[in-house]
């Protein structure tokens with residue numbers, strides 16, 4: 001989840017590195033650093049390593065005073081795994097003699113034994129990171145007469161774990177050695193030279209034609225070009241991918257933060273995710289299904305595995321799959337699933353949901369499920385991501401790049417995609433006629449306008465409601481059925497960006513414990529849209545009100561009675577209960593953001609979090 005960038009060519013490297021790091025800062029931002037090559041004697045150079053704890057802006061100000069000419073360098077923005085955020089633990093890490101510098105995204109699982117071995121043979125470690133072993137391993141191999149590429153290959157052969165790696169060596173000026181295993185690396189050639197990054201967003205100003213390095217591949221970047229090799233050093237010719245989205249798509253587009261921009265993109269996400277998904281004959285068209293209709297018809301059990309917000313999308317799917325297709329469905333945190341011994345047979349379908357498509361626990365769970373014989377279907381936002389590649393079939397959520405750490409538009413894309421999958425399962429089980437499928441599909445499409453309506457009309461109501469939470473110490477989110485699942489996502493959004501403790505409870509469970517928390521002013525946020533259990537939810541809210549709770553209700557337009565119970569009401573248009581997650585989640589996203597702003601929090605980059613969690 002860290003960000004890596006590198007450049008070698010005919011321009012000031014520091015400027016390019018800092019720009020690239022800023023664009024990737026959403027991946028990790030507890031420290032940042034660069035290693036810049038500066039020419040000294042003929043054919044040789046020295047490496048200047050500059051690192052700072054905190055955001056890239058801090059590194060940028062430090063570099064303002066740096067006046068050396070450097071046309072080759074590597075940079076990194078970190079999210080701590082081994083070792084706390086500190087200057088010593090920030091990347092790049094260097095060899096004992098300071099002539100080799102390394103930036104790394106991933107994890108070295110056997111770092112403790114490698115560190116012990118390297119220390120015993122005379123290497124001095126200056127950080128607590130796993131990454132530093134790479135610098136010393138490469139130094140050892142280099143000292144045996146290997147060139148940089150061979151030394152990197154040698155080091156990678158000794159490491160167990162995941163890496164996206166970029167390395168410079170003062171004795172081979174202008175060369176950046178790159179390696180990849182289970183951690184993304186993209187490489188591109190621009191007019192001014194050669195670029196490497198862990199995310200295409202850092203490259204697209206220089207080039208739109210990129211190579212996505214595969215596991216086990218290596219690249220040697222020089223100002224003149226890039227040579228690709230496999231693990232044995234044989235030349236290979238990887239495929240070039242053309243990236244057709246522009247920088248604007250990744251910028252804020254006039255909104256004060258990415259989160260708000262992404263919340264406002266949700267009507268488009270609903271539409272895009274549905275485009276081309278139903279044929280004129282009323283059949284669902286999942287082009288990358290990867291499973292035959294017969295195989296789907298045989299499915300007798302579903303596991304949805306995911307983490308965080310994606311897990312909550314799974315809770316919505318459970319409701320839909322069980323009520324439409326009547327297939328028993330369990331939703332499980334991938335981090336739990338992978339260490340259990342779940343009952344899986346060849347007729348089990350595992351649905352893996354992941355925005356990034358690279359969450360370590362979700363990937364491990366997929367691999368485990370496949371070994372046990374399950375069919376795996378992926379729901380992801382990232383084309384070609386590991387989740388997409390390792391699943392039998394996939395639906396892409398069409399949310400486009402999501403920058404804010406708090407997932408919003410990708411959640412909506414996931415819910416829409418899972419709704420399609422649930423409909424498909426119901427169709428193959430002959431529980432949904434073509435006519436019913438058409439109707440559902442049309443109503444699902446209508447939610448795009450309904451979300452737009454919420455965005456256009458409910459801003460003031462959300463802002464007023466947010467005041468209730470400004471100085472609170474805790475909040476409860478409640479609902480029943482679909483509402484209970486939506487409440488889970490509401491609570492996660494609030495806690496991750498406002499640092500206000502929040503918990504979600506099935507409303508009917510309140511009197512079995514949580515109601516004891518309620519004292520005057522305690523915020524209770526209720527999903528109280530019209531549903532089969534609406535009346536029951538209202539009764540539960542009355543019990544909270546009787547104990548002095550401040551109630552914020554997300555309710556259906558036209559429901560005037562709810563105002564007698566709730567202190568604040570945020571209205572959403574009436575829709576089928578099955579689709580209520582798409583509409584009712586939106587006010588909760590907006591509420592979380594407003595509360596975070598009132599509490600002075602950074603809504604796009606909340607503390608301690610990273611956008612994609614590629615370590616366990």
Ligand code: M6R
Nearest residue numbers: 308309310354355356359406407
């Ligand atoms: O990329 P993934 O969907 O696999 O990520 C899973 C979680 O890390 C993610 O949803 C996380 O909970 C978000 N920060 C929530 O907003």
